[in-house]
Amino acid sequence: MMDRYSRMQLVAIYACIGVFLTFILLPFFEMFMTSLRPLEHLFRAPYQFWSDDFSFDAYRKMWETVPLLGRYIWNSIYISSMVTLLTMILVIPAAYAFARLDFPFKNATLSMFLGVNMFTGAVLLIPLYRVLRTLGLLNTYWAMIVPGVAFLIPTGIWLLRSYLEKIPRELEEAAFVDGASRLYTLRRVVLPLAVPGLIVVGVAVFIGAYAQQFLFAITFNQTREFQPLPAGLYEFIGYQSVTWNEMMAAALVGVLPVMVIFLFLQKYLVAGLTAGAVKE
Amino acid sequence: MNDSISAESISRDSRAPQARRKSLSEPIFGWLLVAPAIIFIAIIVAWPLAETFRLSLTDARLGGENYVGLENYQELLEKKKFHQVITRTFFWMFLSVSLKIILGLIGATLLNAAIPGRALFRVLVMPPWVIPIAIGCIGWLWLYNGHFGLISGVAQRIGLIDGPFGFLAYKTSAFYSAIITDVWVGTPMVALFFLAAMQGVNRDLYEAAWVDGASRWYRFRRITIPQIMPVIVSMALLSAIWTFNSFEIIWILTEGGPRGATTTLIVDTYKTAIGNYKFGEGAARAVVIVALLAAFSLIYMFFLNKVNKMYGNK
Numbered sequence: 001m002m003d004r005y006s007r008m009q010l011v012a013i014y015a016c017i018g019v020f021l022t023f024i025l026l027p028f029f030e031m032f033m034t035s036l037r038p039l040e041h042l043f044r045a046p047y048q049f050w051s052d053d054f055s056f057d058a059y060r061k062m063w064e065t066v067p068l069l070g071r072y073i074w075n076s077i078y079i080s081s082m083v084t085l086l087t088m089i090l091v092i093p094a095a096y097a098f099a100r101l102d103f104p105f106k107n108a109t110l111s112m113f114l115g116v117n118m119f120t121g122a123v124l125l126i127p128l129y130r131v132l133r134t135l136g137l138l139n140t141y142w143a144m145i146v147p148g149v150a151f152l153i154p155t156g157i158w159l160l161r162s163y164l165e166k167i168p169r170e171l172e173e174a175a176f177v178d179g180a181s182r183l184y185t186l187r188r189v190v191l192p193l194a195v196p197g198l199i200v201v202g203v204a205v206f207i208g209a210y211a212q213q214f215l216f217a218i219t220f221n222q223t224r225e226f227q228p229l230p231a232g233l234y235e236f237i238g239y240q241s242v243t244w245n246e247m248m249a250a251a252l253v254g255v256l257p258v259m260v261i262f263l264f265l266q267k268y269l270v271a272g273l274t275a276g277a278v279k280e
Numbered sequence: 281m282n283d284s285i286s287a288e289s290i291s292r293d294s295r296a297p298q299a300r301r302k303s304l305s306e307p308i309f310g311w312l313l314v315a316p317a318i319i320f321i322a323i324i325v326a327w328p329l330a331e332t333f334r335l336s337l338t339d340a341r342l343g344g345e346n347y348v349g350l351e352n353y354q355e356l357l358e359k360k361k362f363h364q365v366i367t368r369t370f371f372w373m374f375l376s377v378s379l380k381i382i383l384g385l386i387g388a389t390l391l392n393a394a395i396p397g398r399a400l401f402r403v404l405v406m407p408p409w410v411i412p413i414a415i416g417c418i419g420w421l422w423l424y425n426g427h428f429g430l431i432s433g434v435a436q437r438i439g440l441i442d443g444p445f446g447f448l449a450y451k452t453s454a455f456y457s458a459i460i461t462d463v464w465v466g467t468p469m470v471a472l473f474f475l476a477a478m479q480g481v482n483r484d485l486y487e488a489a490w491v492d493g494a495s496r497w498y499r500f501r502r503i504t505i506p507q508i509m510p511v512i513v514s515m516a517l518l519s520a521i522w523t524f525n526s527f528e529i530i531w532i533l534t535e536g537g538p539r540g541a542t543t544t545l546i547v548d549t550y551k552t553a554i555g556n557y558k559f560g561e562g563a564a565r566a567v568v569i570v571a572l573l574a575a576f577s578l579i580y581m582f583f584l585n586k587v588n589k590m591y592g593n594k
Contacts, residue, residue, distance in 0.1 A: 017401055102306055103308075229415075
């Protein structure tokens with residue numbers, strides 16, 4: 001068979017994968033090990049791989065060091081969920097229009113959306129600050145949700161559009177010919193067929209929203225109660241010293257929600273991205 | 281109405297467009313669907329962008345603003361430091377994107393190999409992409425620590441360096457350390473897209489080549505690469521734009537230091553505008569970013585079209 005590997009080849013492939021995965025997972029490994037060490041042992045030179053007093057103390061003490069930690073994790077999830085919801089509401093109709101309908105300036109509009117990818121929040125911070133102030137959104141959840149949505153719309157449209165393009169056009173035409181209105185066709189024919197694609201785009205948007213909170217949080221929100229985890233982690237940096245072990249423990253616990261979602265849906269995710277990246 | 285429609289009824293009915301009931305015309309319906317997203321982008325991206333252009337022509341600070349014409353730009357043109365920042369940014373982008381593409385290709389090829397355990401490996405590659413950049417960077421920050429970090433510790437153990445080495449403390453090492461972290465963040469997504477593209481390549485091509493006795497390397501070079509070339513080039517552009525704008529990684533690791541060694545354009549903009557409250561000068565830098573990226577993308581698109589034509593894709 002074509003896919004058969006010799007023993008040597010197998011060894012080589014596994015070795016390369018090992019090196020690759022070491023690079024990818026090293027920070028997580030070290031974060032985990034750090035979270036297990038007592039603080040004094042962290043500041044011990046020369047570096048020691050093994051200490052005999054590993055413990056999960058940091059995972060208990062971190063809630064006391066930063067009392068709002070649970071709140072921060074919840075905020076991260078809440079903000080990302082709201083961003084995902086809003087983004088999907090805006091993206092679904094737009095992606096459908098770009099995939100199926102013909103309207104004036106269609107290509108120009110699509111390029112405009114993709115052009116948004118060229119800016120990050122950092123370029124637009126100053127005026128964005130003023131816009132959010134004018135809208136009265138500063139120092140609320142919305143100060144982090146609204147910009148988050150804007151910068152995820154282009155990716156969302158792009159991913160969903162390529163997915164929708166793969167759905168056979170005939171089904172819609174048939175419904176249309178049967179007398180269904182355009183909106184009905186979209187709601188009852190296209191969307192049910194697009195569920196796998198919607199899940200993929202939704203998860204991708206959620207992950208993106210979870211990842212991008214830091215900048216908007218430190219710039220647009222001063223209310224501690226609303227702060228998401230990446231910004232809240234900085235409370236472990238005290239006046240005297242940084243409680244690295246607890247910070248790592250909190251970081252690992254904080255990424256659990258998104259990791260769990262990812263693990264459950266990764267099959268869909270990979271398959272959905274496949275639909276977008278592969279030509280017919 | 282019945283929601284499920286059989287394939288036969290489709291082919292019959294699609295030939296009778298006159299049967300359509302009156303409905304919104306296509307252009308109007310299309311615009312109605314796109315409008316909410318456009319309005320949102322207009323308020324949150326387009327208007328601030330226009331504002332940035334306007335601010336770049338003023339000396340806006342915390343106190344107030346006066347129109348100063350092109351003064352900010354003139355100042356940037358004359359500043360030697362700014363030239364260095366631009367050169368550094370492009371160097372940052374080219375090096376980091378090249379590494380991401382190469383590692384992404386290698387990673388995708390490895391993950392595409394038909395071996396036991398590949399489903400697991402595919403999942404294990406994803407975390408840097410899934411978790412918030414800021415959190416991954418905290419891990420790297422600790423790894424790079426000179427006295428207590430793992431990398432310096434291991435290097436000392438095996439005798440590569442004599443004493444503690446703070447990777448983020450020196451100009452050159454800080455720059456390359458930041459590159460490595462940026463590559464770490466960016467590679468999984470690139471690899472995933474390449475892998476997806478590789479899985480989409482028609483297996484008949486490989487089998488035909490295999491029957492003809494083509495080696496693995498030959499098949500990779502003459503089938504895989506050309507087949508996924510469109511994905512490679514579009515991924516490279518996206519990745520280039522993101523890398524150019526990569527802010528959090530540098531900010532968390534070094535804040536642009538030491539002595540400006542990791543100050544790329546986006547960091548310079550942030551420092552000027554947010555750090556020093558020089559909104560006007562910061563806005564001028566932001567405009568330079570937009571102009572450079574737009575120019576870069578246009579040139580790139582031009583080549584993209586050529587490549588796509590060469591490989592016979594739309």
